[in-house]
Amino acid sequence: xxxxxxxxxxxxxxxxxxxxxxxxxxxxxxxxxxxxxxxxxxxxxxxxxxxxxxxxxxxxxxxxxxxxxxxxxxxxxxxxxxxxxxxxxxxxxxxxxxxxxxxxxxxxxxxxxxxxxxxxxxxxxxxxxxxxxxxxxxxxxxxxxxxxxxxxxxxxxxxxxxxxxxxxxxxxxxxxxxxxxxxxxxxxxxxxxxxxxxxxxxxxxxxxxxxxxxxxxxxxxxxxxxxxxxxxxxxxxxxxxxxxxxxxxxxxxxxxxxxxxxxxxxxxxxxxxxxxxxxxxxxxxxxxxxxxxxxxxxxxxxxxxxxxxxxxxxxxxxxxxxxxxxxxxxxxxxxxxxxxxxxxxxxxxxxxxxxxxxxxxxxxxxxxxxxxxxxxxxxxxxxxxxxxxxxxxxxxxxxxxxxxxxxxxxxxxxxxxxxxxxxxxxxxxxxxxxxxxxxxxxxxxxxxxxxxxxxxxxxxxxxxxxxxxxxxxxxxxxxxxxxxxxxxxxxxxxxxxxxxxxxxxxxxxxxxxxxxxxxxxxxxxxxxxxxxxxxxxxxxxxxxxxxxxxxxxxxxxxxxxxxxxxxxxxxxxxxxxxxxxxxxxxxxxxxxxxxxxxxxxxxxxxxxxxxxxxxxxxxxxxxxxxxxxxxxxxxxxxxxxxxxxxxxxxxxxxxxxxxxxxxxxxxxxxxxxxxxxxxxxxxxxxxxxxxxxxxxxxxxxxxxxxxxxxxxxxxxxxx
Numbered sequence: 001x002x003x004x005x006x007x008x009x010x011x012x013x014x015x016x017x018x019x020x021x022x023x024x025x026x027x028x029x030x031x032x033x034x035x036x037x038x039x040x041x042x043x044x045x046x047x048x049x050x051x052x053x054x055x056x057x058x059x060x061x062x063x064x065x066x067x068x069x070x071x072x073x074x075x076x077x078x079x080x081x082x083x084x085x086x087x088x089x090x091x092x093x094x095x096x097x098x099x100x101x102x103x104x105x106x107x108x109x110x111x112x113x114x115x116x117x118x119x120x121x122x123x124x125x126x127x128x129x130x131x132x133x134x135x136x137x138x139x140x141x142x143x144x145x146x147x148x149x150x151x152x153x154x155x156x157x158x159x160x161x162x163x164x165x166x167x168x169x170x171x172x173x174x175x176x177x178x179x180x181x182x183x184x185x186x187x188x189x190x191x192x193x194x195x196x197x198x199x200x201x202x203x204x205x206x207x208x209x210x211x212x213x214x215x216x217x218x219x220x221x222x223x224x225x226x227x228x229x230x231x232x233x234x235x236x237x238x239x240x241x242x243x244x245x246x247x248x249x250x251x252x253x254x255x256x257x258x259x260x261x262x263x264x265x266x267x268x269x270x271x272x273x274x275x276x277x278x279x280x281x282x283x284x285x286x287x288x289x290x291x292x293x294x295x296x297x298x299x300x301x302x303x304x305x306x307x308x309x310x311x312x313x314x315x316x317x318x319x320x321x322x323x324x325x326x327x328x329x330x331x332x333x334x335x336x337x338x339x340x341x342x343x344x345x346x347x348x349x350x351x352x353x354x355x356x357x358x359x360x361x362x363x364x365x366x367x368x369x370x371x372x373x374x375x376x377x378x379x380x381x382x383x384x385x386x387x388x389x390x391x392x393x394x395x396x397x398x399x400x401x402x403x404x405x406x407x408x409x410x411x412x413x414x415x416x417x418x419x420x421x422x423x424x425x426x427x428x429x430x431x432x433x434x435x436x437x438x439x440x441x442x443x444x445x446x447x448x449x450x451x452x453x454x455x456x457x458x459x460x461x462x463x464x465x466x467x468x469x470x471x472x473x474x475x476x477x478x479x480x481x482x483x484x485x486x487x488x489x490x491x492x493x494x495x496x497x498x499x500x501x502x503x504x505x506x507x508x509x510x511x512x513x514x515x516x517x518x519x520x521x522x523x524x525x526x527x528x529x530x531x532x533x534x535x536x537x538x539x540x541x542x543x544x545x546x547x548x549x550x551x552x553x554x555x556x557x558x559x560x561x562x563x564x565x566x567x568x569x570x571x572x573x574x575x576x577x578x579x580x581x582x583x584x585x586x587x588x589x590x591x592x593x594x595x596x597x598x599x600x601x602x603x604x605x606x607x608x609x610x611x612x613x614x615x616x617x618x619x620x621x622x623x624x625x626x627x628x629x630x631x632x633x634x635x636x637x638x639x640x641x642x643x644x645x646x647x648x649x650x651x652x653x654x655x656x657x658x659x660x661x662x663x664x665x666x667x668x669x670x671x672x673x674x675x676x677x678x679x680x681x682x683x684x685x686x687x688x689x690x691x692x693x694x695x696x697x698x699x700x701x702x703x704x705x706x707x708x709x710x711x712x713x714x715x716x717x718x719x
Contacts, residue, residue, distance in 0.1 A: 018113030025259040042119025060093035104255030223263035224410025240306035240535035241525035257425040260414040264383035267411030272381040285406035302526040306535040319371030326375040351686040353381030354433040366392035464624030471630035472505035486653030487574040625654035
């Protein structure tokens with residue numbers, strides 16, 4: 001500890017500035033801000049007073065300095081003793097900062113920014129640098145019980161921590177606490193110079209609370225920190241194969257949405273000015289980390305969604321393609337330049353980020369859907385708020401952890417969990433400039449109208465009825481394999497699943513083989529190596545309460561007026577539009593020790609021609625994509641031209657396109673003007689700014705030209 005002749009010497013001490021006032025997403029971030037700034041100025045802060053959800057008062061923990069304790073040469077022993085007793089007390093430092101909660105955010109003000117002591121040259125001078133870590137306290141307890149003396153204990157502690165500044169006296173103090181039964185880490189927590197100088201007496205050094213719960217409660221990500229929601233209400237995330245609770249999703253509060261938006265808005269100004277090459281490097285690192293944790297992501301998807309591990313890996317791989325696409329986004333943001341539109345006048349356009357963007361996810365692709373959204377958005381310079389599906393939140397949280405590990409700055413990516421209330425709060429927030437949505441039809445109309453009314457840019461990708469037209473000349477084996485894979489893959493729970501088959505001509509060559517392919521599908525938990533078809537995500541199958549299993553189901557004799565044709569089934573159900581006598585049979589699938597029997601009904605008829613088949617598809621307003629299976633180039637070309645859908649497959653089922661191409665969908669399966677993939681995705685997350693400029697080579701005032709060399713009028717508009 002440093003000694004000084006008199007307090008008057010403080011007047012000549014270097015000035016220590018108070019932290020700048022500001023607004024913060026939560027109490028911990030405010031304290032962190034004050035503590036980090038204090039370290040840069042040479043003082044340490046501590047919590048003087050706290051009402052956890054309303055106010056926190058921070059003071060200087062330097063504690064002032066010892067008064068003059070030096071013994072003058074002519075001072076008597078009695079006088080020296082008296083002065084030492086009265087002079088060994090510390091002088092309080094008047095510094096005080098106050099944080100108050102206001103409308104969900106914490107605001108910092110400085111009540112007194114002055115100090116009455118010199119700044120610390122080294123944090124190791126501070127008494128709190130001599131405190132022990134949690135592990136060291138536990139070791140002290142163990143070694144005390146083993147009979148070791150304080151000096152012996154200290155010697156062993158320094159073997160693992162050579163920089164330990166504590167003395168035997170400090171070990172005695174800890175032993176006294178232990179004898180009283182007080183082993184709370186907060187009383188001994190160490191202060192490391194390279195970390196914040198706040199004495200975190202209010203915090204435990206153990207894992208965050210959301211990890212300590214059983215089952216774990218998935219956290220929000222706000223301002224770069226994973227935090228447990230303040231909400232007391234949660235939804236169970238259930239493994240569809242076992243009905244065991246995997247985790248819990250909090251129904252976050254509107255205050256937490258505002259905090260996430262604030263964090264994203266605050267991070268935007270610096271992130272947009274980060275060179276695009278630096279943003280791309282983060283994406284390169286991000287894709288490397290996704291590959292590293294591929295197994296972890298796939299297992300998380302299977303445990304929450306139920307799809308097989310093979311489908312889960314494909315889910316991650318398709319999302320990974322989008323991250324790889326984001327690594328080269330700079331070339332897609334190049335603007336245009338037109339030279340000399342008038343004498344000495346040039347004009348050019350540039351693409352700039354929008355600001356705070358948001359993504360609302362469905363459950364069908366737990367990894368791919370979030371990766372559809374935020375990698376492109378943030379690489380373009382935006383900041384992002386992600387609302388994962390409450391049914392499958394785990395993969396999104398893992399991806400966010402990897403993004404932070406890759407170097408994404410605090411506040412650039414935020415996650416808020418919840419349901420309709422959170423979606424409404426995102427739509428209503430004026431600072432959110434754009435929203436990307438993948439979800440069911442029942443939600444989209446309200447979300448689209450609500451967001452549009454607030455003037456937001458929005459794209460909505462909706463579930464759809466996807467058709468396959470099978471011509472008489474189609475290759476039987478290849479066509480059947482494609483129909484079964486597209487109809488039953490992922491348990492039919494994906495927006496691009498094949499739902500309806502329209503046969504042109506006789507059904508006879510197809511009937512038995514279609515049934516054989518359906519019988520060969522093995523239904524089991526997604527983690528089992530022999531599983532072709534996992535459980536569906538929702539518990540709506542009577543009789544199988546211990547697992548949401550339903551076998552592949554084929555319905556025929558379907559007409560356009562039936563509910564199964566007009567509405568989304570979103571399960572392993574394939575509709576065949578035919579009208580012949582009924583054939584019934586059973587398909588058994590062994591799952592663990594249970595046998596699940598599924599009744600398949602086949603009604604057979606025929607469409608008269610390709611024109612009739614095309615008319616059936618075009619009449620369905622829910623058609624997003626359609627395929628034709630044929631060996632005739634003429635029929636394929638006719639189908640390609642006349643079919644009124646956004647995605648067309650020829651001898652292949654429709655699928656999600658590579659990210660460098662344009663994924664398209666037709667209304668009402670898509671709402672918005674710009675799609676999510678290819679250049680459309682770049683355009684959705686950016687806006688064009690046109691700049692017109694003129695530079696004068698000669699000094700003096702020269703009038704701005706108002707016409708070009710042909711005498712045509714030219715107006716330069718000032719923005």
